[in-house]
Amino acid sequence: MSIAQDSGPPKVSLIYDPKVRSIAYQVILCAIIIFLAYSAVRNAIDNLARAHIASGFGFWNQTAGFDISQTLISYTAQSGTYGRAFWIGLLNTLLVAAIGIVLATIVGFLVGIARLSKNFLLARLSAGYVEMIRNVPLLLQLLFWYNAVLKALPDLRDSWSLPGSIYLNNRGFFAPYPIFSGGIELVVAAFVVGVIGALGFSIWARKRQEQTGQQSPVALVSLGLIIGLPIIAFFAAGMPATLEFPEKGRFNIRGGLEILPEFVALLIGLTLYTGAFIAEVVRAGIMAVSKGQTEAAGALGLRTGPTLKLVVIPQAMRVIIPPLTNQYLNLTKNSSLAVFVGYPDLVQIFTGTVLNQTGQAVEVVSITMAVYLTISLLTSLTMNWYNSRIALVER
């Protein structure tokens, strides 16, 4: 006994052993979490049984029985199921998010660059826009666009009509819509060929530049292939499309493309709001490129255009991409505010109407959250991959 004490490190009580302590802490923490989860589930089962609410995902195939104002896939109140309503909501969310991302990027880059302009008025106007938009809640802006602007448009009878059978009133925005007939496949095929051709050309051009140093007009050729080829195919196929014009009746407008005011309000709100944040991201990114880079490019004899294209923008993009991704995700998540203006997005249809009709809160909210989590994770993964490709390679 005494021999063992003399050799080796002094024996300490187990309580003071950091390893044992750390394991003990973790076991206690896990026990607390498991206990909380267990009691939550038990309470939920009790409460659901008392309220006579079914659990499980059986409601997915039941008939929904409510109407949806904007459906990208076919749906009727009589035959549509809750599951189909879910897909419609998801598609509507993705639609507004996708268009919003494109528009917000354009607005953001324009304003961000304008804010750095040497032109005093322009820089101040952009700064004013950014400060104004960023400091007012998005919900307030959405309500303003919807209730104070779009709902204040004239009613159907006094619609504003623009040339080309475009009508604007408080029921939405009506425009001609192309209807395709046979032969349109040729145009689609031409478009696909054009995209592939443009990709091929840019790869070839890069190889050529690496080997010989000669540059090729990639942008022009790609544009010609992607846009020109389908146009030629369109005429070659004998113009297989006709425009369907909206017809204004006394009580409604029939035919053509109908864009809901809810959609427009949401789109304007999201675009302007996220655009202001993207503008700040872009400004920070451009300012992060040190002035020495521009000067060195000038010393090498590059003019302003090539300096921007070859020196400043590639380095600024490295700083811009991660926060830009964040803004894209924010826009997608913020599109859930659609519920406040009544645009039928995922939250409005599923967490709103379906939840109210079925009462299955746990399932419905979990599914909604899972959808947004999936979108977030997928975007993060893609952007991380892209980011690692363009990141600075250090020793």
Add this chain to the structure above:
Amino acid sequence: MSIAAQDDLNVPDAHYVRVGQVDALPPPIAASGAIGWMRANLFSSPANILLTLLTAALILWIVPPVIEFVFTHAVWSGADREACLPTADRPEVGACWAFVRDRFSYFIYGSYPIPERWRVDIFFAMLAIGIFWMLWLEAPRRDLGALYFFVIVPIVSYILLTGMPLLGLRKVDTSLWGGVLVTIVVSWVGIVFSLPIGILLALGRRSTMPAVKLLSVIFIEFVRGVPLITVLFMASVMLPLFVPDAYSPDKLLRALIGIAMFASAYMAEVVRAGLQAMPKGQYEGAMAVGLGYWQMMYLIILPQALKITIPNIVNTYIGLFKDTTLVVIVGIFDFLHTVEVSRIDPKWAAPTTSATGYVFAAIFYFIFCFSMSRYAKGVEARLGKADRR
């Protein structure tokens, strides 16, 4: 010799040679002053001139109508909608400020009982003192201030606002709360809870214990991956299921839990960035002098890490303040919702009532958020100055 020769030349009499220095001419008028400034900043090139003209046109298109709406054509007093209706001799009606004046106390207190509203005023005053104490970086006894802000004010204001019959304060149900009161309460609870929970989560995420780390990462990434609305929905419809019926929280508390969860996850990431910015030597130095984990964090790491994160913390608070508008989804009358309810009140149904309400709300949020962001910028500049020494 040479001196004598110079004298012979009799230089002073030669009028064609100048002896004194002439004063410099002022710079050409086109290069200085207002004109020079305009030339450099507005009209330096044809493209710039075009930009200036376009921007000026845009400003002229936007600003005068806004001024007309807010000031010149506005209606400042009146008893009901009649005051704000367009009439024959006044076809253009601007903002209906009479509506805002009429509804002002509702916007501030919601349906809080009128005889008890002094309690809300005291709460606002206490909070203002606390905020001032915390924001003024040279204030005396900021440790006391933190105690006051994070412990005393919450307890006192809870008693004050909900009421305590023992002290002669009538109970006021939270369903009667509304307006600015609710907006402030919700954002302040978010602020008070998100910082400590966020710090714990950030420490957990950087912990060496795998279970702690995993749980923190799951919580943070889960909450940050979903919209606030769904978190509020969860707090509103799922939370009551998870607790026994008797303990079912009231609406306001549910929203507060949702907001606090949401803000904590974002705060955790902000704090983590600050922790990561600390040089490793700080950790090693603290351990070398024999400090334990919590002592090291409390005495060495967090004071430095939090100081450099102040601007980001304030920015998170701005986001939180704006996000409080979403609590209306669980049926709470926050400031924006009181505006929304009032604007559709038939008593004030006039063409410009909605726009007036929104403009008023926008001004309110703008003042709060803009001053917070200015403060964050100021602190950032101060910290930058300290670093440059």
